[in-house]
Amino acid sequence: MANGPLEIKAISGHAGTVPGRDTSRDYALAKLIDVTTCIGCKACEVACLEWNGYPFRETEFNDTYQTMPDLAWNYYNLITFNEHVNEDGTLQWLMRKHGCMHCADPGCLRACPSDGAIVQYANGIVDFQQDNCIGCQYCVTGCPFNIPRFNPETKKVHKCTLCSDRVGAGLEPACVKACPTGCLHFGSKEDMKDLAEKRSLQVRAHTSHKNAGVYDPQGVGGTHVMYVLHDIDQPEKYGGLPKDPHVPLSVRIWKGPLKWLGNLAMIGGVLGVAIHYVRFGPKGDKHGGTP
């Protein structure tokens, strides 16, 4: 694990190259959430608040064990509780740790116009730098998981940092440290993938969950937060986890073809009128023609 400043891989809204890219051999990290062993104790929620220094917020009591109805700008990490009735009439009580997935192809970073407001480290962590955030919320539109939350008072957007400050100091994220069942794991992406495959094999072999599998969606290039799910075919039943997430098409058109078309049109327009002036010059007053 890196001990020292984290090497940067990509910077939002940044003209030119990324300084210092590929100068060291930081390896990709990942957090693995084994949903099958989560007991919904919410120790990770508490640890997250404590480490990030946020106060506990008031909640709503709406007949659920879920702490908060939704994520918030100062609530990065939420265990969602869903009661799912299977086709055979049996009930599943599904708890899932919900938060930023740290995509390898982050839609938030693609959409962000502000230089350095979002950075992706070489180890895979996608981190918001509130100092550089201008509060436009394009990242919210770019995110396929609906994670970033806006603080209307400071006009800054926040989300899970994967404890980049702890990871930079050689520590594991606060949520992982607090987890009492060993449902949360942290390590190299390779090791975590290996562990996830082994665990889902174990679940398939020893329980009735024959569809257990690893959630590491390739539509966003894979994620640095992965799940082991009892039923990999129906991630939606875990509180709306998308089955095949992608950076929204509108964001890809906006940052792709439309950008090039616009650049060409604007540069072409300025060049065009300049050439026109040199070729034809101004109109005269007398007959409207060349003076």
Next chain:
Amino acid sequence: MIERYTFHERICHWLTGLTYCYCLATGLAFYTPYLFWLALALGGGPTSRFWHPLTGLVFFGGAIWMHGIWRADMTITGADREWLNKSGDYATNHDDAVPPQGRFNAGQKIFYWAMFYGALLLVLSGLVLWFPEYVPVGFRWVRGIAILLHESAALITIGAFIIHVYMGVFMVPGSVRAIVNGSVTADWARAHHRLWFDRITGK
């Protein structure tokens, strides 16, 4: 000297013109990283983000005011179709071949309508970008569409704006004085807007 634009017309023009330029500069900063320095030069990213939508509203208000002043003058007529057929001659300064024009020629009218509908699209899509938190999660696609609309409409107005500034400042001498001080010479009026000149001088 002949009065080309009244005091109210000139104020309205510069209100929309200057607010458009501010939105253009800050908008280009958000459009591409290579122009983000524009936002820094104008007081920083958050400041630009704060004033861009508010200035946009003033621009839109100006556009509505302008619509009240110029809507009638900007109606496309049969004479405009004749001008459009001869627009190649107009662009290459063979103005003797171009039919005489009223107060505004078809090019100016097309510019006006591009800006008016552009402003309408910009303000509608801009409201979504301004208050995205009020768009329900199930309607998130609306935000994506709004971004595409906002950018497309902006690009159309930028194209029109480039030609407008070029025509006014470089190609038709006397236009700047007309829109700043309001007056043009009789020769200018006769050369560029013969029908309008004949009407106001009673010939």
